[in-house]
Amino acid sequence: MRVLVIGSGGREHALAWHLAHCPSVRKVFACPGNPGMSDVADCLPPTGDYLALAERLNIGLTVVGPEVPLVAGIADQFRAGGRKIIGPSAEAARLEGSKVFSKQMMQQCGIPTARYAVAEDYESAARELARFTFPVVLKADGLAAGKGVVISPDRAHAENTLQHLFSGQLVGAAGQRVVIEEFLQGEEVSFIALCDGQYAEVLEPTQDHKAVCDGDTGPNTGGMGAYCDSRILTPEQTSQILDTVIYPILHQTGFTGFLYAGLMMTADGAKVLEFNVRLGDPEAQALLYRAKSDLAQTLLASTEGRLKEAPIKWKPDPVVCVVMSAHGYPGKVRTGDIITGLPDASAAGATVFHAGTTLEASRLRTAGGRVLGVTASGATLQSAIEKSYRAVERIHFDGAHYRKDIARKGLKRW
Numbered sequence: 001m002r003v004l005v006i007g008s009g010g011r012e013h014a015l016a017w018h019l020a021h022c023p024s025v026r027k028v029f030a031c032p033g034n035p036g037m038s039d040v041a042d043c044l045p046p047t048g049d050y051l052a053l054a055e056r057l058n059i060g061l062t063v064v065g066p067e068v069p070l071v072a073g074i075a076d077q078f079r080a081g082g083r084k085i086i087g088p089s090a091e092a093a094r095l096e097g098s099k100v101f102s103k104q105m106m107q108q109c110g111i112p113t114a115r116y117a118v119a120e121d122y123e124s125a126a127r128e129l130a131r132f133t134f135p136v137v138l139k140a141d142g143l144a145a146g147k148g149v150v151i152s153p154d155r156a157h158a159e160n161t162l163q164h165l166f167s168g169q170l171v172g173a174a175g176q177r178v179v180i181e182e183f184l185q186g187e188e189v190s191f192i193a194l195c196d197g198q199y200a201e202v203l204e205p206t207q208d209h210k211a212v213c214d215g216d217t218g219p220n221t222g223g224m225g226a227y228c229d230s231r232i233l234t235p236e237q238t239s240q241i242l243d244t245v246i247y248p249i250l251h252q253t254g255f256t257g258f259l260y261a262g263l264m265m266t267a268d269g270a271k272v273l274e275f276n277v278r279l280g281d282p283e284a285q286a287l288l289y290r291a292k293s294d295l296a297q298t299l300l301a302s303t304e305g306r307l308k309e310a311p312i313k314w315k316p317d318p319v320v321c322v323v324m325s326a327h328g329y330p331g332k333v334r335t336g337d338i339i340t341g342l343p344d345a346s347a348a349g350a351t352v353f354h355a356g357t358t359l360e361a362s363r364l365r366t367a368g369g370r371v372l373g374v375t376a377s378g379a380t381l382q383s384a385i386e387k388s389y390r391a392v393e394r395i396h397f398d399g400a401h402y403r404k405d406i407a408r409k410g411l412k413r414w
């Protein structure tokens with residue numbers, strides 16, 4: 001089978017890397033891909049018409065990494081054109097495309113989530129604030145590349161944030177409607193299931209690290225590192241989340257593709273912070289590194305409504321992925337810094353997934369906020385952590401930043 005991966009980040013590199021190792025896959029194409037992906041895939045120039053590309057290359061299965069094409073309806077377009085693709089309909093993708101829609105769907109399906117209000121202008125938002133205690137969570141309704149959620153410690157901060165949201169200064173048109181939400185406390189878990197419209201195959205649990213600095217401090221990012229470890233959830237928690245979060249959505253929407261529930265494990269049980277309609281990044285790097293079976297077969301089965309017949313098999317060892325980011329991230333990012341040390345990192349036993357990199361005159365340089373995802377496994381979580389960081393220390397670029405505490409929270413379960 002010939003497979004096409006759409007996207008250019010670390011998640012897409014991990015997808016292409018895993019798929020290239022699948023016995024059922026003959027060739028992997030990536031559009032547009034990145035320099036790391038060119039080791040395992042043919043990287044193609046960006047296009048506005050992925051369906052035409054898939055037809056021209058006779059692609060048997062297309063996997064979409066990022067949310068934007070899914071929200072724009074790429075999966076409907078492929079299915080109408082008779083091409084197999086992993087992803088939900090545009091209607092179901094609104095779970096990620098609109099926080100208001102997502103909260104309404106959760107309410108309709110009785111899914112546990114934070115109390116909330118919706119406001120369409122500054123005055124009503126400021127009035128609604130009176131019904132919440134601080135800190136309070138403010139969320140832009142539309143897609144905002146991970147920058148649309150602000151936690152406000154007090155009223156003055158909240159009012160200032162609301163002004164920036166409604167004026168378009170913070171995230172443009174995405175902030176024209178705002179969800180005001182109760183602040184939840186607990187540990188976050190990324191719970192991802194592959195769905196075929198009727199059945200859900202749960203992936204191993206992962207934990208992301210959203211804040212830019214150690215100890216979960218500083219502004220939120222797309223994710224500074226993740227680990228995948230069965231011990232994050234008990235089998236009872238997993239089956240409860242499946243029943244109370246994943247299946248209600250599956251039944252309501254006939255969801256196909258990856259359904260990602262961002263959960264807060266509160267004292268009252270798991271509550272949904274958000275839904276995404278794709279794999280997480282950097283969760284995917286840890287997950288795909290750990291998957292043992294031919295994922296292409298499972299994905300293909302999911303497009304044919306026979307996912308139940310093709311379960312994913314996992315290696316037992318936990319996996320840690322540490323993200324190295326560029327100078328300035330998550331603010332204004334500097335690009336063009338020369339990256340060295342990747343062969344040494346590989347020699348240290350890690351796999352380095354590229355994200356924001358570019359090749360210029362045969363030198364690898366930084367080209368985006370999150371630059372690399374340094375990924376390794378170990379017989380214990382501690383050894384996986386040590387192996388990843390030994391590799392990280394061998395990589396250099398000016399302005400490089402990484403968190404020193406990725407997966408540290410997980411050690412208490414060992």
Ligand code: AMP
Nearest residue numbers: 114137149181182183184210262273274
């Ligand atoms: P979201 O995009 O909705 O997942 O929000 C991004 C991040 O903001 C989450 O991963 C959490 O770290 C934080 N967050 C979102 N909603 C809440 C909430 N209700 N309580 C506490 N933290 C939240």
Ligand code: GLY
Nearest residue numbers: 222223280281282
């Ligand atoms: N790592 C969080 C996300 O992919 O949304």
